[in-house]
Amino acid sequence: MAFRPLGDRVLVKRVEEEEKTKGGIIIPDTAKEKPQEGEVISVGPGARDDSGKIQPLDVKKGDKILFGKWSGTEIKLDGADLLIMKESDILGVLEA
Numbered sequence: 001m002a003f004r005p006l007g008d009r010v011l012v013k014r015v016e017e018e019e020k021t022k023g024g025i026i027i028p029d030t031a032k033e034k035p036q037e038g039e040v041i042s043v044g045p046g047a048r049d050d051s052g053k054i055q056p057l058d059v060k061k062g063d064k065i066l067f068g069k070w071s072g073t074e075i076k077l078d079g080a081d082l083l084i085m086k087e088s089d090i091l092g093v094l095e096a
Contacts, residue, residue: 063093
């Protein structure tokens with residue numbers, strides 16, 4: 001199913017956390033924190049300014065991002081757990 005966010009919203013897939021620590025200890029699901037890093041799957045066209053002109057977003061599909069701990073709305077789309085959030089919830093883009 002295709003999904004396109006509206007306005008300045010962004011569709012994000014969380015990056016999975018490691019199952020083991022560097023020392024080899026397996027972390028159970030109940031002890032893991034949700035990662036605050038993700039990959040942009042889809043972006044909306046942008047928000048409108050006071051004059052009605054659309055301001056394009058700074059992020060694009062494929063960007064690796066950091067976002068706030070409680071940011072976004074969790075959804076399930078085609079069996080995948082995703083987040084929808086506003087661009088203002090994104091803290092920054094990770095560059096290689």
